[in-house]
Amino acid sequence: MWAAEDPHFPPTVDEFFPPAIAGPFVTKFTILVWLAVGILIIFYLLAYRKPKMVPTRMQWLAESVYGFNRDNVANQMIGHEGVRFAAYFTTLFSFILLTNLFGIIPGIQMSTNSHIAFPIVLAIISYVMFIYIGVRKYGFGAYFKKALLPPAPWYVLPLLIPIEFFSTFLVRPVTLSLRLFANMFAGHMILAVFTLGGFVLLQSTWLLKPVAILSFAMAIALTFLEFLVIILQAYIFVILTSSYVGGALAEEH
Amino acid sequence: MPLAEVTGSLSAVGYGLAAIGPGIGVGIIFASYIQSTARQPESARLTLPYVFIGMALVEALALLGIAFGYAFGA
Numbered sequence: 162m163w164a165a166e167d168p169h170f171p172p173t174v175d176e177f178f179p180p181a182i183a184g185p186f187v188t189k190f191t192i193l194v195w196l197a198v199g200i201l202i203i204f205y206l207l208a209y210r211k212p213k214m215v216p217t218r219m220q221w222l223a224e225s226v227y228g229f230n231r232d233n234v235a236n237q238m239i240g241h242e243g244v245r246f247a248a249y250f251t252t253l254f255s256f257i258l259l260t261n262l263f264g265i266i267p268g269i270q271m272s273t274n275s276h277i278a279f280p281i282v283l284a285i286i287s288y289v290m291f292i293y294i295g296v297r298k299y300g301f302g303a304y305f306k307k308a309l310l311p312p313a314p315w316y317v318l319p320l321l322i323p324i325e326f327f328s329t330f331l332v333r334p335v336t337l338s339l340r341l342f343a344n345m346f347a348g349h350m351i352l353a354v355f356t357l358g359g360f361v362l363l364q365s366t367w368l369l370k371p372v373a374i375l376s377f378a379m380a381i382a383l384t385f386l387e388f389l390v391i392i393l394q395a396y397i398f399v400i401l402t403s404s405y406v407g408g409a410l411a412e413e414h
Numbered sequence: 415m416p417l418a419e420v421t422g423s424l425s426a427v428g429y430g431l432a433a434i435g436p437g438i439g440v441g442i443i444f445a446s447y448i449q450s451t452a453r454q455p456e457s458a459r460l461t462l463p464y465v466f467i468g469m470a471l472v473e474a475l476a477l478l479g480i481a482f483g484y485a486f487g488a
Binding site (some may be wrong): 174201336344346351390394396397401 | 433463467468470471473474477478480481484
């Protein structure tokens with residue numbers, strides 16, 4: 162991309178569509194998803210191969226991730242039955258964290274979550290999950306009655322029920338996927354702007370060449386910010402999913 | 415006859431307008447966290463998860479502005 166010819170600036174959406182590697186379906190994105198799944202499976206299997214009382218480093222890391230998801234996510238948002246979901250939340254958190262991290266690892270520098278398809282699938286899984294859990298616990302009609310009828314006097318219900326329906330069943334999957342996608346897309350775009358801008362500045366007049374150092378320094382600073390955003394977005398996705406599941410399971414009044 | 419004409423990138427103007435709301439929102443979130451911690455310092459640990467959740471939810475709107483700036487072209 163930054164080979165001999167002049168890098169085009171500003172970066173466009175075409176940045177996100179690198180040429181296919183082998184056939185129409187094997188692109189950088191599919192390879193990255195396979196890589197993420199492989200790394201996670203191997204990591205968690207190896208970490209628990211021979212568990213000891215005094216944990217090794219890899220075992221401690223895996224247990225910390227699971228403990229964080231069980232205590233601070235599942236038990237906090239769902240209550241004591243949250244332990245059933247802790248394994249799924251750990252997997253979801255690790256997968257989103259790893260695929261987001263691919264966005265700042267040099268050499269890869271492309272998060273698979275910057276194509277909206279992948280966050281859409283994750284959000285649809287969360288959406289189907291909280292509806293299914295609610296319907297399984299309460300029955301079909303009773304769950305929708307519980308979800309759509311807020312405790313309010315009867316004369317405002319015609320206003321509140323469409324709002325509840327819209328916000329619970331239409332907006333939730335859209336915002337879950339769009340939030341993750343937009344964060345990864347915008348993060349990569351900002352890093353591309355400052356990095357490509359640095360290269361373009363390096364190739365311009367002598368007065369502007371020192372500004373390229375500022376541009377690269379900005380790119381480094383924004384990479385650290387992007388790291389923070391990556392962890393935060395993985396945490397937010399998981400905590401919102403657990404909040405929705407907890408809301409579906411909650412005993413109202 | 416057109417009264418006024420805007421040329422150039424309209425999506426840049428749109429993004430600028432879209433950045434007002436989340437800017438105020440993030441300011442309100444952190445202002446309330448700082449104030450609540452000033453009133454009762456022991457609650458700082460308890461309310462910290464809500465700071466992060468609120469930040470991510472509000473920041474999403476700001477980033478939707480950046481992303482749709484490219485989607486709507488111009």
